[in-house]
Amino acid sequence: MATTAQTSALRATAPAIVVLSVLALSAPAFAVQKAREGRQVVETVCAACHAPGKDGAPKIGDRAAWTPRFAKGIDALIDSAVNGHGGMPARGGVVQLEREELRSAVLYMFNFGLPPVAPPAEVAKADPRHKLVAGTDIYLGAMPAEAMRAGASSKASVPTGKGYYHLNISLADQRTGAQVKDAQVKLRVSDGMSEQASALAPVVANDSVSWGNFFKLTSGGAYNIQAEVTRPGVARPIVTNFEFRAP
Ligand code: HEC
Structure with missing residues (x-):
């Protein structure tokens, strides 16, 4: 600032x-x-x-x-x-x-440079990766970087090289059904041998906000993806785990 x-x-x-x-x-x-x-x-x-x-x-x-x-x-x-x-x-x-x-x-x-993001309701239908923790619906989305490069109007922000995925978290408040737009989200991605941890950046579409970042998932095995969500008004960070296998 x-x-x-x-x-x-x-x-x-x-x-x-x-x-x-x-x-x-x-x-x-x-x-x-x-x-x-x-x-x-x-x-x-x-x-x-x-x-x-x-x-x-x-x-x-x-x-x-x-x-x-x-x-x-x-x-x-x-x-x-x-x-x-x-x-x-x-x-x-x-x-x-x-x-x-x-x-x-x-x-x-x-x-600019990212393909449009599906709103959470559609993500939820298309993707079984959903958890409900502490009154918060948490959805994990994953898109291979190659697919994003194909759709993006500018390739600048999509990493090249094999095995990159854009992992994306979207959130809804279970009680009101409303999308959560003011959270902070971190992911830890581990294949048991090594771990990548990163704060996710907000991905803003017209009326929706989700959080995402690129991770390299090359082992071909199963990954544990741990999401840590900090919501204003919720005392402690919400932590949940997803099993993910790079297809
Ligand atoms: C004459 C040059 C100029 C034009 C034209 C211009 N901007 Fe900016 N814009 C700037 C500069 C310089 C900054 C950085 C100012 C700062 O850091 O306070 C900025 C910053 C911003 C910010 C961030 C403000 C913040 O609070 O951090 C937004 C939002 C923005 N521009 C939107 C737009 C939009 C939308 C348009 C087109 C309708 C536009 N700008 C056209 C020069 C321009």
Whole structure:
């Protein structure tokens, strides 16, 4: 997060000319179309700064840069896009953009390079990997990296090499049935000989949040996948184990 000094420095250096030229380029497109998709908004407006990472703008598809910003919550992040934040002009400098459009644009930039994530209900139907612990439904999903590379529009964030899986956890509150969006999730993946442990990064789609990361599963044997879920309002971390065999 930028300090006040950095923030005002960014403000001072943000070139007004860039913002104006973005406006001039995009205004005609915006006059005609009402429902603008995240991708279109990004390509016509946000990309001017977010593609090159101008003045420290988090780059499109750079989840390492975006993830800490999501820590304050999606809505607070959308607020910054609406109101401006440091070198980030309010609404990207295009006043006609509506909040929902900015939201779609932010999610598009965050998820760029990943295939769309199935919402938890579908994951649950398609996948028997489900546990219910401490009032929380926990679903494990796994997708081979090769499959993701085939579907992804940018290959940059999907590891190459054999045996990588994107392991994904999605959560629902058992009592309300609502999706849990504010948890922190860690996974420990062990084949009995070696162990990989990692905090998962949020994977945000329009209305769903899950957590995922890549793990290398090459032994061909069975893996124990231990998920540790920390939920605000739940006193202790919720721990559960899945048996997983790389197909
Ligand atoms: C003129 C350049 C510019 C344009 C155009 C621009 N951004 Fe940014 N954006 C930035 C910069 C610079 C930052 C980093 C500011 C900071 O760290 O406080 C940023 C940061 C952000 C953040 C993170 C704010 C936070 O609180 O951490 C969001 C969200 C964002 N931009 C969304 C957008 C969207 C959506 C668009 C397109 C509609 C867009 N930006 C267009 C320069 C731009």
